[in-house]
Amino acid sequence: MTETATREEIHSLAKATLDGLFQFIDTEVVPLEEKFRDVLGDERKLFRDDGLLIDEVAEARLSVRKMSSQAGFYAMFAPEEIGGGGLPALANVLILEALYRKYGPGRLLIGWSNAFLGSPLVASFIDGPSHMFMSITDEVRNDVLPGLLAGEKTVCFGLTEPNAGSDVWGLQTKAVRDGDEWVINGTKQWITNAPYADHAAIFAVTNPELAAQHKGGISAFLVDASSPGYSSETVLPIMGHVSSDCGMITLDDVRVSNDRLMGEEDQGFMIGMMGISEGRLMIAGGCLGMSEWALDRSLEYVKERKTFGKTLSEHQAIQFMLAESAMEIFTTKQATLRTAELVDDIPTTGRIPVKEISIAKAVSVESCERVLDRAIQIHGGLGLSTEMAFQEGFRIARTLRIPDGTSEIQRRTIARQLLRGDVVF
Numbered sequence: 001m002t003e004t005a006t007r008e009e010i011h012s013l014a015k016a017t018l019d020g021l022f023q024f025i026d027t028e029v030v031p032l033e034e035k036f037r038d039v040l041g042d043e044r045k046l047f048r049d050d051g052l053l054i055d056e057v058a059e060a061r062l063s064v065r066k067m068s069s070q071a072g073f074y075a076m077f078a079p080e081e082i083g084g085g086g087l088p089a090l091a092n093v094l095i096l097e098a099l100y101r102k103y104g105p106g107r108l109l110i111g112w113s114n115a116f117l118g119s120p121l122v123a124s125f126i127d128g129p130s131h132m133f134m135s136i137t138d139e140v141r142n143d144v145l146p147g148l149l150a151g152e153k154t155v156c157f158g159l160t161e162p163n164a165g166s167d168v169w170g171l172q173t174k175a176v177r178d179g180d181e182w183v184i185n186g187t188k189q190w191i192t193n194a195p196y197a198d199h200a201a202i203f204a205v206t207n208p209e210l211a212a213q214h215k216g217g218i219s220a221f222l223v224d225a226s227s228p229g230y231s232s233e234t235v236l237p238i239m240g241h242v243s244s245d246c247g248m249i250t251l252d253d254v255r256v257s258n259d260r261l262m263g264e265e266d267q268g269f270m271i272g273m274m275g276i277s278e279g280r281l282m283i284a285g286g287c288l289g290m291s292e293w294a295l296d297r298s299l300e301y302v303k304e305r306k307t308f309g310k311t312l313s314e315h316q317a318i319q320f321m322l323a324e325s326a327m328e329i330f331t332t333k334q335a336t337l338r339t340a341e342l343v344d345d346i347p348t349t350g351r352i353p354v355k356e357i358s359i360a361k362a363v364s365v366e367s368c369e370r371v372l373d374r375a376i377q378i379h380g381g382l383g384l385s386t387e388m389a390f391q392e393g394f395r396i397a398r399t400l401r402i403p404d405g406t407s408e409i410q411r412r413t414i415a416r417q418l419l420r421g422d423v424v425f
Contacts, residue, residue: 007090007341014094017076017087021095022102024071029109029121032060040108041386043242051235051243052195057108061120064109065128065151068121074151077122077282078129082141083149089343093285093336096122100289101296105393112286112396118193118245120151124282125275127154127193132201132275135263136222144199144222156197158188158223158249159272165190166409168203168269169214173251175204175221182206182221182261184254192403194232194247198225201275202251207266220268222260229254240395277354279404280361281343284336287368287400290393291332294368294375295325297388301379312378321374328367336360351424355417362410369397 005013036057039045048054053061068074077092078084087095099121105112111119118127125132129148133141147153164170173186184204188194200223210217223230229252238244263271299322302312312318339360342353372394376383383390401407 005088010088010090010344011094013087014091014098017073017091018095018098020071021073021099024068024073025103025110025121028067028071029064032064033107033109036060036108046108047243050233051237058196060109062151064120065123065154067151069149069151073122075123075129075149077124078149079131079134082129082133082145084129089281089340090337093281093288093340096282096285097289097292097333097336100286101292102289104293104297104389105290105396106389112290113392123148123151125278126157127197130275131278132220132262132271135220135271137259140222140259147198153198154193154196155199155201155222156191156193156249157272157275158191158194158200158202159276160190161187162189166406168218168272169211171203171205171211171218173202173204174208175206175219175256177206177258178255180258182256182258184221184223184251184256186251188249188251190236190246190403191232191249193245194249195235195245197232199223200225200230200249201262201271202249203268203272206268210266216266216269218268218272219265220262220271221256222262223251223254223256227254227256239399240391276404277357280357281336281340283400283404284332284339284360284364287364287397288329288332288336290397291325291329291364291368291371294372294390294393295322295329297390298322298325298375298378318378321378325371325374328371332360332364332367335363355414355422358405358410358413358417361405362407362414365397365400366407369394369401372397 033040039054039057046054046057065074072085075083076085076087080086100111103110107113110121123129129145133145148155159168161172163172173184173188175182175184184202186204202221202223203218204221205211205217206219207217225232231250232247234248235243236246236248238246262268302318305312339353339356342356346352372390376390376394379388379390382388
């Protein structure tokens with residue numbers, strides 16, 4: 001994708017991609033979901049006693065990744081320089097919006113789903129090839145990327161720790177240089193895809209003095225999950241579920257060669273923020289689509305359901321809820337699409353839209369939670385049932401207020417940018 005592509009061309013590209021993606025999902029993925037319908041609908045059957053997915057479903061997710069890769073969708077958001085499709089940020093948002101508007105939440109083999117398992121359909125920085133891999137040596141790229149691009153292997157993003165979540169500078173994991181190797185010790189927690197990852201991007205303090213001054217001192221390493229001393233045996237259940245794809249990683253004298261350093265020594269903080277910023281925009285696009293899905297279902301329902309002798313659509317209280325959701329969706333859409341355009345304009349303007357990325361993430365997640373709450377209310381008892389996916393979507397939206405920067409961190413970032421003079425909108 002060229003930097004000079006117009007927004008109209010990007011919209012056309014996204015539409016063409018979606019036509020093929022929807023056909024792929026309906027032809028290849030939906031039949032797999034039907035095959036495992038009984039298991040996917042009952043977490044007591046879905047997860048093993050140790051919290052991991054049963055082998056049949058894990059194999060199905062692997063199959064979807066590989067098929068998606070072969071069809072050209074899995075790595076379509078990854079940079080062309082590492083073998084990805086190189087689709088721009090605007091196309092990224094448009095595709096995720098449409099994907100979740102059409103299929104909604106609760107789809108284990110398509111997207112956000114039971115226990116907030118990551119999507120096997122499209123790679124992101126938390127599980128597959130992404131912009132982070134621009135910062136590794138050619139030798140490591142040749143060794144690691146083929147498996148990631150093919151969907152045969154996955155990665156996880158090892159930043160958060162028991163005592164370091166929003167406060168990245170509070171990292172306690174340490175990496176000490178020993179000749180041509182680094183020795184890493186520490187614990188990571190709430191790491192998406194950790195129980196399944198073949199590789200991990202591990203962030204560790206390499207210069208305590210710089211880290212204490214918030215001037216660097218954190219480095220990123222690409223660690224093989226089979227390395228001696230590396231362990232990820234603990235799976236962490238999350239709200240409303242018996243398990244999840246989040247886990248803990250322990251690193252006990254894990255040795256990593258110096259060529260596995262991602263980017264420059266002591267400059268891993270920027271690599272981490274790059275991944276998180278990418279994740280924030282993807283979350284915004286997905287939440288926008290999920291909000292639209294919920295409103296679409298609500299509009300269908302209120303035109304059919306009758307109470308007190310008339311359809312729900314004739315009740316003013318229901319009309320107000322529909323209007324509130326539409327207002328929030330419109331606002332979210334403008335913020336998210338505009339932010340994506342600003343991200344695509346970075347090569348031209350040189351301006352990184354830090355403030356806008358935080359705005360898009362916070363607005364999209366919080367409005368999605370409210371839209372889904374209204375959808376549940378409109379549907380009454382049916383909205384609370386597992387027959388509908390509203391309850392799953394609501395939990396996902398609530399969950400997403402935490403990762404990639406909490407809602408409070410987004411507000412702090414926005415305020416700091418404003419106070420630094422970034423008042424452009």
